[in-house]
Amino acid sequence: MSATPRGTGWRVGALAAVGVAALLPVGVTRWARLRSERALAARSAASTAAYLELVTPAGPGGAGYDLARLLIRSRALDELPGLHARVEVYHGTAPLVHATAPGLAPETLDALRRRADVPWAGAGAGAARGGRVALAPLFDRQGWDVVGAVAARADVPDALLAAWLAVAVVFTLVAGVLAVRPLGGRPDALRPAFRRYAAAAGLLGFVAGADVRAIARDTTDLWLADARVLMQDAAARLPELRSAPASLAPIARDAEVVVGDSAGARARRRDVAGVPRASVAVRLAPGRWAEVRTAPDEARAWGWFAAAFGLALLGPVGVAAAAWGARAATRPRYLRETTAAWGFLAPSALHLAVFSLVPILFACYLSVHRWSLIEPVRPFVGLDNYARLLRDPLVWAALRNTVLYVLYVPVSAALALAVALALRGRSRGVRALRTAFFLPSVASAVAVALVWQWIYRPEGGLLNSLLARAHVSPVDWLGDAKAALVALMIVSVWAHVGYQMTVFLVGLEGIPQAYLDAARVDGAGAWQRFWRITFPLLRPVTLWVLATGIVGAFQVFTYVYVLTGGGPLHATDVAVYRIYQTGWEFAQFGSASALALLVLVLLGGVGWVQFRLLARRAGGAGAAGGARA
């Protein structure tokens, strides 16, 4: 940040950001093309190898191929009309298609015997000029031994978008330079130029993203076309394949081959059972068609799209940061304090983003998909999950149980207030009692639940033993559908009353004695003092206790999980337990996420109402503070 002229350093930085942000999306498209070509080459090599394995007859007496026929078939590949991939076939290490091409290194063939994906910068088969080359093993007719290899080179032609991309880069660079020029001057001079630049960068990101997508789409199309050509050729050569399209499946590795119709030679896109597929029709014989379906690459290219778009936007972000820096540099204290403030905020902001925001967004994503850990296909299903939830009586039962369960909160809050009023003193006995009441809040919920399990045991449990002494017939506390939820609520009251008591104690401490003295002199009795002075002044605390208690109660899980497992007959099935079961026991993460979001919205509503009430009281509390001042 040199001082003269003002903001030069920032301007240089901004220019660098503009340049980098203009070039990075292009780099992304290059990289995506590289990956696509490599994947296409690998696929083409594998398909070609499978084709050769299918159409080459066995040699005399053995698993090996008829070498002459293999040579003919391989040479024919070079002239096969419509085949995009350029291939070389090796028998052993000897090239068959172009006899003069260099052979395969023996160790490469050896490596192919051990694993299928051999990285290979092979120079065979016209791989000389660019393009990605991949190698696939050629098995013998039993599919047992690797007798050779197929190398394939794939070129994905530039999409029309490439030209647009160049235009967008130039456009963005110009707009970027124009936006950097007024940097360090008046902010309103910068604003329109910056807006133009941001728009240009957005456009660049979009074009680059679209280019990546187009490349992915072309890759799928190219492979489908090649698979079609190979399959049709195989069907033409081997009549027995015409009625059994499934036997052509090895050519279309990773894809499905089904009986189809004459949908045309071009690849097309359509949804099959909610899953997007790319497919092409293969003519096996007059009137006999098969269809090859595969997952379209572009459906998985959204990450690339986002990367290209995000990188393009780095430029405007950099310019904005530089503009802020140039402005702030003239006010070092502001700069220092702002950086320090963000420094302090960053850890919690990061934590919030990673552990709250991202999971919520992921849950949103899951909730509109059919998503399970075990099924590879995770189609988009829209609001189906929500619709199913709303029709599910178990969900409604769980929500009803949750709402009933939440009713323990006012009960425990009232108890806690009473206990707090009773245990306000400083004597040793009172302090010991307070500690005793508070202890459950620091105990592990599972331990608490296990203790209560023992207390509630139908036979020999503490509660029923006591009842028996009073000649009351025993109750199956956790096994009786009528009693189980109440039993859970009793556990919760017991576990939470101590914490709530502590909060109330603090609240009571906060009420100045003068108010109560004034009320006594005014003639108010103890009861009047409580209802007219203490309780109203405690309202913010009461609302806090209720708000946090209700939010916590909505999330009850441990007690249910340990004590009842949601039973008997779903009598204690609560919302979070339902979420857990739907997700982890039924592996329906989409539905589980939808239910979780539903509960979140419900809780959000409850919380909103409560904090509105709190905010209103905060005005009153402020008045109290003012009166004390």
Add this chain to the structure above:
Amino acid sequence: MASVTLRRLSKTYAEGGAGPVLRDLSLDVRDGEFLALLGPSGSGKTTLLKCIAGLEEPSAGEILIGERNVTQLAPAARDVALVFQHYALYPHLTVRANIAFGLEVRRVPAAEVTRRVQETATRLGIATLLDRRPGELSGGERQRVALGRAVVREPQVFLFDEPLSSLDPPLRSELRGEVLALHATLGATMIYVTQDQREAMTMGQRIAVLHQGQLRQVGTPAEVYERPADVFVARFVGNPGMNVLKGRGRGTEEGSGMVDLGGWSVAVALEHYEGEIHVGVRPEHVTLGAANPETGSLEVRAVEPLGPETLVYLDARGQTLVARVHGIPNLRRGDRVGVTLDRSRLHLFDAAGERLG
């Protein structure tokens, strides 16, 4: 209306272990009197007030309101009103509800409550504030509401616990006038606790000076100012307080005495006294003149010009003597001036600080 009588009142807090807060305190407040209870902080004023209100129970002694012994009665049964230092207005209630509170808890009919609240609010000039909450009021308005809360109940005795101490000076003098006006119209007995001797002097018909839990003097402002009962009262009342110089007294043959202040003596109207003695003189009775060998001269320590008058701090052989002079004299720190004490205005206290003569 009623008198308030305290008989040998003592109060010791069980916890803390510090000595008694009130010691053997007896006081008669006459019916309709305005008594200022003056003392420095920690002297037990507020405790005394709380004992009268019934918020604290005395450890010993009796409290009578009128002819009624109220020592064991609850605050509600004593028919007293207490105005708190920090107002203690109920923050969650409107001004109207604050004033009405004492009537409502006593189950006064609603129509009468409304009437009396309105009447009180009009009298105190807060009728327009009735629907606000205390948080929305200024300090002066809050104190008026606190007054209203006391007045509306028409109690026999009003107790004020430093009610004006948290207000700005101009507002303080304005409200001082209103409290006095209230006293004049209601004719009620009022006990007004303050640590501001000026407030006590201007407001109290009588002043009771409290120090370390004991009553030092009870009297009219003039009595307390002109004949302080002991060194503490002498120093506490007046701004600045009385100069009290320590010395040794001795009788002389001429029928009067001399006090030796350490290289500097003052003649006093006191015979037959030998030993340690305190000589008190108000700053306004110290006259400065040219240094002359007869009276000796003192060095000026500090000069505080206040405008119409100036306080001159003198070094009286190690003790400080303050003189109040008219205008702004041409004096500087380090100057030597001659000093004359008005012999007829000297106060003498014995070694223990009690007034002599």
